[in-house]
Amino acid sequence: MASILVVDDSASLRNMVTFTLKQEGYQVVEAGNGQEALGKAQGARFDLVLTDVNMPIMDGITLCAELRKLPAFKFTPILVLTTESSPEMKQRGKGAGATGWLVKPFNPEKLLSTIKRVVR
Amino acid sequence: MSIDLSQFISTFLEESYEGLEIMESSLLDLDSADEETINTIFRAAHSIKGGAGTFGFSEVADFTHVVETLLDELRSGKQDISPPLVNLLLESVDCIKALLEAAQDGPEADADVVSSVHTRLEQALGGGNIEKCGSEPVPENDAQEEATTAVDNQSAAGRVGCWKITFIPNEDLLQSGHEPSFMFEALKDLGELQILPNKSTLPKFSKLNPESIYLSWNLVLISDCSAEDVSEIFEWVEDECELVIERSVADESPAPVDPGWIIHFTPFETLLETGNEPSFMLEALSDLGSVDVTARIENLPELSTLDPEKLYLSWVVNLYSECSEEDVREVFEWVEDECSLTVTAFDSSLKTDVSAVEKEVSAQADVSANTSAPQIGTIPVSDPEPSSDVAVEPIEPSIDRSKAKLEKTTSASKKAKPAAESSSIRVDTDKIDALINRVGELVITQAMLGQVGDELAEISAGSEVERLQAGLDQLERNTRDLQEDVMRVRMLPISFVFNRFPRLVHDVSGKLGKKVELVITGEQTEIDKTVMEKIGDPMVHLIRNSLDHGLETPEERVAAGKPEMGKVELDAYHQGGFIIIDITDDGRGLNTEKIYQKALDKGLITADQVLTDSEINELVFKPGFSTADAVSDLSGRGVGMDVVRRNIESLGGHVSVRSEPGHGSTFSVSLPLTLAILDGQLVRIHNETYIIPLIAIVETILADSNSVSPIAGENKLLHFRDEYIPLINLRSLFKLPKSEDKTESSLIAIVENSGQKVGLVVDELFGQQQVVIKSLEVNFKRIEGFAGATILGDGSVALILDVAGLMKRGLNFESAATAKKRNEIFRNSVGQHGVVA
Numbered sequence: 035m036a037s038i039l040v041v042d043d044s045a046s047l048r049n050m051v052t053f054t055l056k057q058e059g060y061q062v063v064e065a066g067n068g069q070e071a072l073g074k075a076q077g078a079r080f081d082l083v084l085t086d087v088n089m090p091i092m093d094g095i096t097l098c099a100e101l102r103k104l105p106a107f108k109f110t111p112i113l114v115l116t117t118e119s120s121p122e123m124k125q126r127g128k129g130a131g132a133t134g135w136l137v138k139p140f141n142p143e144k145l146l147s148t149i150k151r152v153v154r
Numbered sequence: 155m156s157i158d159l160s161q162f163i164s165t166f167l168e169e170s171y172e173g174l175e176i177m178e179s180s181l182l183d184l185d186s187a188d189e190e191t192i193n194t195i196f197r198a199a200h201s202i203k204g205g206a207g208t209f210g211f212s213e214v215a216d217f218t219h220v221v222e223t224l225l226d227e228l229r230s231g232k233q234d235i236s237p238p239l240v241n242l243l244l245e246s247v248d249c250i251k252a253l254l255e256a257a258q259d260g261p262e263a264d265a266d267v268v269s270s271v272h273t274r275l276e277q278a279l280g281g282g283n284i285e286k287c288g289s290e291p292v293p294e295n296d297a298q299e300e301a302t303t304a305v306d307n308q309s310a311a312g313r314v315g316c317w318k319i320t321f322i323p324n325e326d327l328l329q330s331g332h333e334p335s336f337m338f339e340a341l342k343d344l345g346e347l348q349i350l351p352n353k354s355t356l357p358k359f360s361k362l363n364p365e366s367i368y369l370s371w372n373l374v375l376i377s378d379c380s381a382e383d384v385s386e387i388f389e390w391v392e393d394e395c396e397l398v399i400e401r402s403v404a405d406e407s408p409a410p411v412d413p414g415w416i417i418h419f420t421p422f423e424t425l426l427e428t429g430n431e432p433s434f435m436l437e438a439l440s441d442l443g444s445v446d447v448t449a450r451i452e453n454l455p456e457l458s459t460l461d462p463e464k465l466y467l468s469w470v471v472n473l474y475s476e477c478s479e480e481d482v483r484e485v486f487e488w489v490e491d492e493c494s495l496t497v498t499a500f501d502s503s504l505k506t507d508v509s510a511v512e513k514e515v516s517a518q519a520d521v522s523a524n525t526s527a528p529q530i531g532t533i534p535v536s537d538p539e540p541s542s543d544v545a546v547e548p549i550e551p552s553i554d555r556s557k558a559k560l561e562k563t564t565s566a567s568k569k570a571k572p573a574a575e576s577s578s579i580r581v582d583t584d585k586i587d588a589l590i591n592r593v594g595e596l597v598i599t600q601a602m603l604g605q606v607g608d609e610l611a612e613i614s615a616g617s618e619v620e621r622l623q624a625g626l627d628q629l630e631r632n633t634r635d636l637q638e639d640v641m642r643v644r645m646l647p648i649s650f651v652f653n654r655f656p657r658l659v660h661d662v663s664g665k666l667g668k669k670v671e672l673v674i675t676g677e678q679t680e681i682d683k684t685v686m687e688k689i690g691d692p693m694v695h696l697i698r699n700s701l702d703h704g705l706e707t708p709e710e711r712v713a714a715g716k717p718e719m720g721k722v723e724l725d726a727y728h729q730g731g732f733i734i735i736d737i738t739d740d741g742r743g744l745n746t747e748k749i750y751q752k753a754l755d756k757g758l759i760t761a762d763q764v765l766t767d768s769e770i771n772e773l774v775f776k777p778g779f780s781t782a783d784a785v786s787d788l789s790g791r792g793v794g795m796d797v798v799r800r801n802i803e804s805l806g807g808h809v810s811v812r813s814e815p816g817h818g819s820t821f822s823v824s825l826p827l828t829l830a831i832l833d834g835q836l837v838r839i840h841n842e843t844y845i846i847p848l849i850a851i852v853e854t855i856l857a858d859s860n861s862v863s864p865i866a867g868e869n870k871l872l873h874f875r876d877e878y879i880p881l882i883n884l885r886s887l888f889k890l891p892k893s894e895d896k897t898e899s900s901l902i903a904i905v906e907n908s909g910q911k912v913g914l915v916v917d918e919l920f921g922q923q924q925v926v927i928k929s930l931e932v933n934f935k936r937i938e939g940f941a942g943a944t945i946l947g948d949g950s951v952a953l954i955l956d957v958a959g960l961m962k963r964g965l966n967f968e969s970a971a972t973a974k975k976r977n978e979i980f981r982n983s984v985g986q987h988g989v990v991a
Contacts, residue, residue: 044201046166047208050159088200102427108463111429117204133429134488139207139215141159151434151485 036081036153037061041071041097042115043089047138051084051115054142055149068092072100075107082153083112084136087123095130102131111152115140159209166205168580170214170254173198175653178247181240182656189229195243196225202250214253217268220275221246233281242278244657245271315345315378321388322370322396334371340387345377413476414443414500419486420468421493427463430489436469438485443475583683586643590830593633593640594926600626600633601947641828642680648726648733649677651690655697655724662701669708669719670701676726681733682828685805689735689825692798692809696737696821697722699795704741704819714816716740732807732849733827738820744813746770753779764978771811772909775799799908803958805829806849806941810909824849832927834944834954836920837903840890843952845925845944846914850905850957854919858899865972872902872913878976879904881913882964887939893917905957912961927954939963 038060042048045066052062063080065071069092071085083101085094092100094114101107111133116123124135136148177198180191199222206214221243227233249271252263319341323334341347350372357368375384384399391397417439421432439445448470455466473482482497483490607626611619652674663670681689705711705720712718723738746767753759753773765773773779777796802809806826813819826832826849834845835854861873862881870881881902885893902913925944930936930953941956 043197044166044169044205046162046169046205047201049165050162050208053162086204088197090194090197109426109429111431117200117207128428128488128491131428138204139209141208151438151488152429152431154434 035059035061037063037079038149038153039063039065039071039074039078039080039083039085041065041068041083041085041089041094043067043086047086047115050142051145054145058146068094068097068100071097075101075104079106080110082149083107083110084149085112085114087114087116087127095126095132098127098130098132113149113152163209165580166209167254167258170202170205171251173202174247174251174254178244178657179653181243181247182660184235184240192225192229192235196222196229199225211254211257214250214257217246217253217272218250220272220279221250224275224278227279227281233278239278242271242274244661246275315376316401317373317375317377317379317381317384318398318400319373319375319384320370320396320398321373323367323391324394325366325368327367327391327394328365334367334369337387337391338371338373341373341375341384344379344383345375347376348374350374414472414474415477415479415482416496416498416500417471417473417482418468418496418498419471419493420495421465421489423461423464423466425465425489425492428489428492430492432465432467432469435485435489436471439471439473439482442477442481442485443473445474446472581643583644586640590640590644593637594830594928597633597637597926598945598947598949600629602949604630605947637831641682641830644683644828644830645680646683646686647678648681648686648735649674651686651693652677652724652726654690655693658694658697659701659722662698666701667707668701668705670705671719671721673721673723675724677724679726679728679733680827681726681825682830684829685807685825685827688801688805689807689823692801692823693735693737695795695798696809696823697724700737700739700741700819700821704739704743706742710742714742728827729824732824735823735825736820737823738818740818743815743817743819744771744774744811745815749773762978763974768812769909771813774811775809775908803908806832806847808849830927831924832954833922834925835903835922836946836952837914837916838918838920839884839888839916843920843946843950844884844916845952845954846903846905847941847954847957848922850907852904852906852911854901854903856899857902857913862900869972871973871976872904874904874913877911878973879911879913880965880973881915882960883915884960884964885915885917887960887964907958907961910961910965912957912965914955914960925952925954 038055040048040051040055040062041064042051043066048064048066052064055062063074063078065074067089068085071083072092075083083097085097087094094116098112098114101110101112112131114127114132114135115138116127116135117138127135133152134148136145140148177195180195180198184191184195199218203215203218203222206212206218224233224239224243228235228239233239249263249268253268255261256263321334321337327334338347338349352370352372353368355368355370356362362368377383381399381401385392385397388395388397388399419432419435425432436445436447450468450470451466453466453468454460460466475481479497479499483495486493486495489495604626607619607623611623655674656672659670659672700722705722706714706716708718711720721740723736725736725738727734749770750759750765750773753770753776754761756778758773758776758779759765775795775798777794779794779796799809802823802825806829808824809821811819811821832845833848835848835851837844837846855874857872857874862870863873864870870883872879872881885891901916901919903916903919904911904913906912925946927942928944929942930940939956939959939962941954941959943951943953946952
């Protein structure tokens, strides 16, 4: 089953996402900010990265850009979780190499249906 | 599948409260426009909003959204930080907290406060004026209504049974007794109503006549009612307003004859690098309906020149589905800019999706990476009046972005604070309490085993007994360590309480017009969570008291030769088994003369009483005492120092005051480190062992009969260290048989509570010991004089005495009064002078 890196500084959101994904049988690795995620991405492979945008230490946009520099993540889908549904935030994400976005608030069903667009 | 979100809610709430605390402390820190601080605040608000939305706290999410928007303006430099804004944001923090608490089965949030803050936040957006406008002639929440209705005004216009009402009242409408908001209420009874006020005619505040109406309204009423129903509501004001009521054109779109879409999807070569996968998108399309997919391979290069990381194909898809164009485009949402995409309806003459049209139009106008402009498969709806005439102008004044931005970019001077990394886990306090209880039982068992071991060692010797002894010693050590460690789990740094005080001081000093510096030390001192939860309110009161009564106004301070800025210090530290919290101000100190006079006026003391300064200071803790000339908004909340003292003593703590006239005063609170264990003095009364909390004991003495003088009845006084102390004979209080022992001396434990000393007569003193407090009230009725029970090493139960309760029960008025009287006489006789007003 696919493995997913979940990055969010909010434990409640992260727990919810992780719980939902695990229930569906995905393998999940969690990180509390971009930097931690980057550390966990080194030498690893994931089928999908789900990252929050606004985080301390390293935000999700920077994380996208950094991940795309790693050969193992050249084609990996990266979805940004954002409350900013404005085109400008989406563009920032795209500009940094994000695959797509998921607008908060979302429910578990929406999460699962969304990631099925990029992960099988 | 369905997932129960409620399991994450408690984490979310805790996170949010933490976030609010961060917001609050950062806001108080925001004097300088430090970019990182604003970012921190923004992030906290952002997280709360996101979580609130996800976990279904829509009210919190909506409210926080406005806060976030305002913070974003500050962050991006569109607005400058100003004290009124900071105050408004602080109020918002309170509102969010209240809303969260309400959501968490707490008391309802004050809707008026929330909506008022909400309105002012809206007004503040774009740099608007945020002052409260009390005299505004219209309901204040119009901006709010606008915000909530503006969101879906598009969807409302042009539906079946939709009335558009333009209502422009004459300025003097109110003077005929009409109230527009009532009319709107009546409209709401007919159906769904959207209220869009037009504020363009609103004059400057200074020119505003509170008796006039300056607003006009566009209303959208979704209802199947008749025109008469609507006009009836305005019947009485027909002559006093301009009123247009028109039915929106019914706009139910017939389904396309042969629904479906032709999709041309030509991704850029680099599409794979975004992590997107065309085959998934094609599959997603197949989820919408049945599809014919044609792949076009004309761009496929020779195998030798083919780059495996690039995409050379394009696709044409016929999708047979009743889905909307939006649905189709959503599949390609993430790759809009990395492909050329056209979506064409099979029958392009029937299409009604207005927003899609608008989107296409704007997409065309905006010259984007889309090289081949998509063919528009839609035509405008036949409605001659699109929704635009319902929309009102935005009320926010336009923002001068460029100027503010320039000023802000250079301000990142302050060093960013390192984000607090914590490696903690959240555990339910119930679990910890169960653990503590279990360890308590273990301590008792261990003590019992130890005792058995000792007894065994007395009757027999041998290597087995020695080994048992050694093992028991080790067990004792480990148990004690374990107990300490477990107790520490419940301990939290007192900063959790202290953190709210900068805000308190900020708010209160602002209201009082005093300048105050708050100095906090020892905030890392740890204290039991339960004690901490209960100490908050008394502390708040003590600090308020210091600010209100202790500190002088800046003018008074300058006149007294002090710096204009007053100082309040909070200091927490450990002393023995207690935590001491000192609240010190450098204000005027307690005015003993004034206190004495006041106590006299209130009948708390009599004129013939002579008191020392410290006894006079003690009077402030008496019920019904207040020195404020006028009961102020702040300290005088009906809660006196007596309540503060009572609350602290109910925690097994103590509060006292020291004061130096002209130089300030110190309120000193001492609290037990924990409520679960207690340092106790074991005493015997008759055949039973009892425990007196060590904190209450001043000293224990063996008094000879000369120093004990009987007064009326059974009552006795102890004359000790130049003081008369009433005695309570616990044997008689507990209705136990009189002592056989006829010796004239008696063992007395002198205890103190609320400044009153009492001697407890006991039969024997044992050792001092830490005991685990067990509540009696689970199984028994509460009896005054007993704080609980514990289990001793031998397995027997010992009651823990509650000094305050004993005094209430055992100390009759007469002996206390006699003691007081004698004390005065004694003091006079040795020439000690009290202060007489």
